[in-house]
Amino acid sequence: MKTIARIAPGTELREGLERILRGHTGALIVLGNDKTVQSISSGGFAINTEFSATRVRELAKMDGAIICDKEATMLLNAGVQLLPDPSIETHESGTRHRTAERVARQTGFPVISVSSSMSLISVYVNGLRYTVEDTQSLMSRANQAIQTLESYTNRLEQVLQSLSSLEIEANVTMKDVATTLQRMEMVRRISIEVGFYILELGTSGRLIALQHEELTRPEMPDTEIILRDYLTCEELDEGAVQSAVEKLQKLDDKDIVDLSIIAHTVGLAGTDLDSALSPRGFRLLADVKTMPGAVVERLVEQFDGLQGLMAANLDDLKAVDGIGEHRARTIRESLSLMAESSLLERFM
Numbered sequence: 001m002k003t004i005a006r007i008a009p010g011t012e013l014r015e016g017l018e019r020i021l022r023g024h025t026g027a028l029i030v031l032g033n034d035k036t037v038q039s040i041s042s043g044g045f046a047i048n049t050e051f052s053a054t055r056v057r058e059l060a061k062m063d064g065a066i067i068c069d070k071e072a073t074m075l076l077n078a079g080v081q082l083l084p085d086p087s088i089e090t091h092e093s094g095t096r097h098r099t100a101e102r103v104a105r106q107t108g109f110p111v112i113s114v115s116s117s118m119s120l121i122s123v124y125v126n127g128l129r130y131t132v133e134d135t136q137s138l139m140s141r142a143n144q145a146i147q148t149l150e151s152y153t154n155r156l157e158q159v160l161q162s163l164s165s166l167e168i169e170a171n172v173t174m175k176d177v178a179t180t181l182q183r184m185e186m187v188r189r190i191s192i193e194v195g196f197y198i199l200e201l202g203t204s205g206r207l208i209a210l211q212h213e214e215l216t217r218p219e220m221p222d223t224e225i226i227l228r229d230y231l232t233c234e235e236l237d238e239g240a241v242q243s244a245v246e247k248l249q250k251l252d253d254k255d256i257v258d259l260s261i262i263a264h265t266v267g268l269a270g271t272d273l274d275s276a277l278s279p280r281g282f283r284l285l286a287d288v289k290t291m292p293g294a295v296v297e298r299l300v301e302q303f304d305g306l307q308g309l310m311a312a313n314l315d316d317l318k319a320v321d322g323i324g325e326h327r328a329r330t331i332r333e334s335l336s337l338m339a340e341s342s343l344l345e346r347f348m
């Protein structure tokens with residue numbers, strides 16, 4: 001990710017690489033210098049001058065590799081012949097690319113290869129090869145992704161609203177919970193994808209970044225709180241919830257569309273998708289203002305879930321440790337308000 005940010009549009013390095021491509025020359029650039037790099041370098045000459053797009057383009061006209069510092073702020077050597085360990089496996093053809101991959105593996109530094117014959121910029125880092133895409137096609141894919149994120153976010157809002165109503169009416173099924181988890185996970189995945197485009201686009205991705213920020217709603221509940229409401233386990237601790245979150249995030253794209261697989265993977269109770277489930281009430285209680293976590297825990301435990309809590313009167317609430325007259329009223333009023341607005345939503 002760091003390397004991608006380093007060669008994103010708007011950086012001097014990217015400008016230099018674009019110039020090399022436009023000039024139909026190639027290049028082999030090592031981003032880093034240490035004893036290992038020196039031990040596999042032969043010939044060439046020292047430059048030790050500030051990095052600039054025009055300088056790197058001029059140096060690329062010569063045979064051999066260019067060595068820069070890690071941040072690509074200095075041009076250190078040029079015209080260097082690199083002699084990496086030939087036993088290092090490489091799947092590339094062409095000496096420039098084979099050398100780039102081997103040097104990256106041997107030194108641990110990112111190595112950029114600009115192919116003159118294929119007009120392609122590739123970066124080798126940590127055993128991976130990343131091909132730089134042209135900004136235009138990246139931009140159109142980023143725009144598609146942001147539109148998808150917008151429609152997924154809207155859908156998730158509807159699903160959450162509907163879950164709240166069902167919870168208040170005690171009508172939740174396993175299907176409703178699995179759908180909510182599915183929608184949340186889909187939003188998370190597409191949001192990560194957009195974040196990746198923003199990184200790749202550098203300064204060209206500013207508008208996408210603004211749209212992404214606007215679509216990221218911090219007030220939206222997370223998967224943890226849904227799982228805390230519905231997970232079936234011996235002891236509902238942080239470890240159990242985290243492990244369920246990880247399992248959900250690991251589901252592949254094929255499984256994430258199957259609600260039964262989601263329900264089974266995270267560990268929801270119930271034999272089939274129509275099984276009735278009841279929430280503990282953590283999510284709705286999180287909307288009650290100024291409630292310390294410990295009090296929420298006690299409430300959930302005392303009333304054995306949301307339905308018990310909805311039925312509790314002021315005296316029942318005040319009997320819970322940490323709840324006085326004022327807090328009891330706030331809880332009662334908030335829960336009544338939720339019930340009313342849920343009814344309104346349903347029948348309007």
Ligand SMILES: Nc1ncnc2c1ncn2[C@@H]1O[C@H](COP(=O)(O)OP(=O)(O)OP(=O)(O)O)[C@@H](O)[C@H]1O
Nearest residue numbers: 026063064065081082094095096097099115116117
């Ligand atoms: N070991 C090396 N050290 C430094 N430079 C190298 C090395 N191997 C290749 N090069 C550079 O790459 C240039 C192109 O080499 P070659 O044509 O064999 O590679 P290629 O992978 O086919 O490149 P392209 O895709 O650009 O055509 C060489 O002229 C040289 O400047």
